[in-house]
Amino acid sequence: MNHIEVNHINKKYEQFQLSNVSFTVPAGCIVGFIGENGAGKTTTIKSILNCIMINQGEIKLFGKPISNEIKEEIGVVFDQNFFYEGLSAKDIDLILKNTYKHWDSQLFYQYCTDWELPINQAMKQLSKGMKMKVSIAAALAHHPKLLILDEATSGLDPISRNDILDIFLDFIQDEDHSIFFSSHITSDLEKIADRIIFIHKGKILFEKDKDELKDNYGVLKTQNEEILKDAHKLRLMRNTFGCEYLIDNRQEIHQAYPEAVCDPISIDDLMVFYVKGDELA
Numbered sequence: 001m002n003h004i005e006v007n008h009i010n011k012k013y014e015q016f017q018l019s020n021v022s023f024t025v026p027a028g029c030i031v032g033f034i035g036e037n038g039a040g041k042t043t044t045i046k047s048i049l050n051c052i053m054i055n056q057g058e059i060k061l062f063g064k065p066i067s068n069e070i071k072e073e074i075g076v077v078f079d080q081n082f083f084y085e086g087l088s089a090k091d092i093d094l095i096l097k098n099t100y101k102h103w104d105s106q107l108f109y110q111y112c113t114d115w116e117l118p119i120n121q122a123m124k125q126l127s128k129g130m131k132m133k134v135s136i137a138a139a140l141a142h143h144p145k146l147l148i149l150d151e152a153t154s155g156l157d158p159i160s161r162n163d164i165l166d167i168f169l170d171f172i173q174d175e176d177h178s179i180f181f182s183s184h185i186t187s188d189l190e191k192i193a194d195r196i197i198f199i200h201k202g203k204i205l206f207e208k209d210k211d212e213l214k215d216n217y218g219v220l221k222t223q224n225e226e227i228l229k230d231a232h233k234l235r236l237m238r239n240t241f242g243c244e245y246l247i248d249n250r251q252e253i254h255q256a257y258p259e260a261v262c263d264p265i266s267i268d269d270l271m272v273f274y275v276k277g278d279e280l281a
């Protein structure tokens with residue numbers, strides 16, 4: 001069952017366009033959504049949540065178009081504090097109790113206690129990490145099946161980020177749950193994502209399982225024609241030291257040519273290859 005299905009959507013702004021964007025987020029999966037500033041991540045997320053109108057295409061959540069009933073199944077966290085700065089966690093509980101059918105005050109206060117959040121203090125008096133944790137507690141306390149997070153860990157220190165990643169890993173223990181997670185912090189995605197989707201200038205450049213990236217993708221540094229013939233080369237980068245190739249048969253090359261220098265690739269370097277490298281396949 002796909003929790004999110006995005007089919008060939010187009011969204012036009014004056015200076016920007018989402019072009020033919022398609023992908024899925026299956027149940028039980030954490031899908032990381034990456035791309036440089038202005039690539040279209042927030043526009044895609046807003047389209048999914050029906051906050052903006054798309055020009056073309058179709059979006060389904062749990063197999064259906066979005067509705068109030070479906071919104072009950074979704075927890076959303078943006079990088080900016082979503083709540084009025086004068087509200088405390090206690091006020092947020094009172095408001096959301098009247099918003100969500102399945103709002104669970106006990107669970108909300110449990111998160112606040114576990115994460116040492118002061119429930120009487122206004123949001124404006126809390127640190128960025130604390131505000132983020134209140135937003136995450138609020139997103140989780142109506143028992144959603146799907147979490148949609150837009151830069152939810154940006155601006156947090158490594159310890160708070162780690163706490164929050166653990167919360168997401170805990171959430172995904174239920175196989176009927178899923179997370180769609182945009183982030184610039186690719187090390188977070190390396191840690192928790194099952195699948196990576198890369199958007200560039202409004203187009204999806206690749207969508208791959210993280211294990212496949214880890215196992216098969218690599219950076220080959222060689223001038224040896226024989227090795228290059230057997231390598232499945234996707235992109236070429238020229239630098240002062242020569243040429244580097246992005247390949248997707250690293251294990252095969254390693255077995256056939258143990259002497260070849262072919263390192264695994266990080267998500268950051270993969271993005272650089274796709275954006276700056278010459279296309280070979």
Ligand SMILES: Nc1ncnc2c1ncn2[C@@H]1O[C@H](COP(=O)(O)OP(=O)(O)OP(=O)(O)O)[C@@H](O)[C@H]1O
Nearest residue numbers: 013014015016035036037038039040041042043044
């Ligand atoms: N309401 C709007 N009107 C016109 N253009 C817009 C509007 N909202 C976003 N854009 C443009 O759409 C493009 C994509 O923006 P978006 O916020 O989706 O990028 P992003 O990938 O989330 O970037 P970042 O990583 O910086 O948050 C940008 O060029 C932005 O200027």
